[in-house]
Amino acid sequence: MRKLLSTLLLSLVVVSAQAAVVEDTVYINNGLFTTVDSNTLPYTAFNSSSTFDQQNTQLFIGVGDSLYLTIINTDTQPHGVDITNTTGYTTTVGAGATTTLACQFNQTGIYILHDHLNYPDMAYFGLSTPIVVDNFAGSIFSWNIKEHQLSFNDSIQNNGTVNWSTYYPEYFTINGNSNPAINADPLAKVTGNVGDTLRICVTNTGQSIHSIHFHGYHLRIVFSSKDAAHVDREKDTFSVYPMESLILELIPDKTGEYPVHDHNLVAVTGGGIYPNGMFLTMIIQ
Numbered sequence: 001m002r003k004l005l006s007t008l009l010l011s012l013v014v015v016s017a018q019a020a021v022v023e024d025t026v027y028i029n030n031g032l033f034t035t036v037d038s039n040t041l042p043y044t045a046f047n048s049s050s051t052f053d054q055q056n057t058q059l060f061i062g063v064g065d066s067l068y069l070t071i072i073n074t075d076t077q078p079h080g081v082d083i084t085n086t087t088g089y090t091t092t093v094g095a096g097a098t099t100t101l102a103c104q105f106n107q108t109g110i111y112i113l114h115d116h117l118n119y120p121d122m123a124y125f126g127l128s129t130p131i132v133v134d135n136f137a138g139s140i141f142s143w144n145i146k147e148h149q150l151s152f153n154d155s156i157q158n159n160g161t162v163n164w165s166t167y168y169p170e171y172f173t174i175n176g177n178s179n180p181a182i183n184a185d186p187l188a189k190v191t192g193n194v195g196d197t198l199r200i201c202v203t204n205t206g207q208s209i210h211s212i213h214f215h216g217y218h219l220r221i222v223f224s225s226k227d228a229a230h231v232d233r234e235k236d237t238f239s240v241y242p243m244e245s246l247i248l249e250l251i252p253d254k255t256g257e258y259p260v261h262d263h264n265l266v267a268v269t270g271g272g273i274y275p276n277g278m279f280l281t282m283i284i285q
């Protein structure tokens with residue numbers, strides 16, 4: 001018992017020694033999202049500067065870190081700020097206003113910073129991005145996966161209502177890009193060497209279920225926001241529900257170029273054209 005206690009105390013000391021204070025600032029910006037076929041749709045994103053970028057900024061912190069987040073709303077309407085699977089971090093930020101949020105996460109996982117007002121409309125409209133909490137020292141890739149329906153974005157931008165039972169998205173993106181642009185994003189493009197341990201964070205901030213299929217490999221589930229019982233399962237296809245997330249681990253044992261795509265094949269299209277959707281390749285050397 002005493003040994004157990006001292007081991008526990010020791011591990012507490014080790015955890016607190018690693019924890020850091022992280023300060024970050026995100027801007028809420030309204031702008032135009034450009035699709036793979038050069039359509040534009042209204043969009044609102046969390047960005048790292050006051051310039052609109054359709055690629056949401058993602059946050060990465062260690063387990064036990066204290067995150068002091070400043071949120072600056074450059075939009076002309078108020079927005080909500082909330083974090084999935086937490087309590088006590090819910091607030092709002094007025095048009096042109098700034099708010100701060102202090103939070104801490106004590107387990108490896110992914111939480112989604114999002115706008116909870118008119119839910120899920122604004123979260124769908126772009127205001128949803130992962131906060132990855134992981135002390136993993138190797139290569140971490142992170143995919144914010146999403147789908148888009150032009151008419152829904154037009155309607156939300158004009159303060160209209162949308163009928164989710166009629167949702168029929170025509171664009172599918174990872175970190176704001178469709179194939180082939182996904183492959184130019186170092187946060188999305190999985191690259192590594194045989195024997196490396198790679199982690200791939202998958203966060204679905206859309207409103208459709210996405211089923212991600214890895215060719216050539218099985219990956220181990222390190223974290224599942226939806227079902228903790230799935231941890232340690234090794235599979236090649238992973239369903240990710242809306243506003244849910246997974247951390248997957250891959251230790252490649254062979255070289256090659258391996259496709260990854262959404263097994264729901266409409267999600268590999270963009271504006272009806274294949275393969276301009278959720279598709280990338282992993283490069284193992």
Ligand SMILES: [Cu+2]
Pocket residue numbers: 213214215261263
């Ligand atoms: Cu496949």
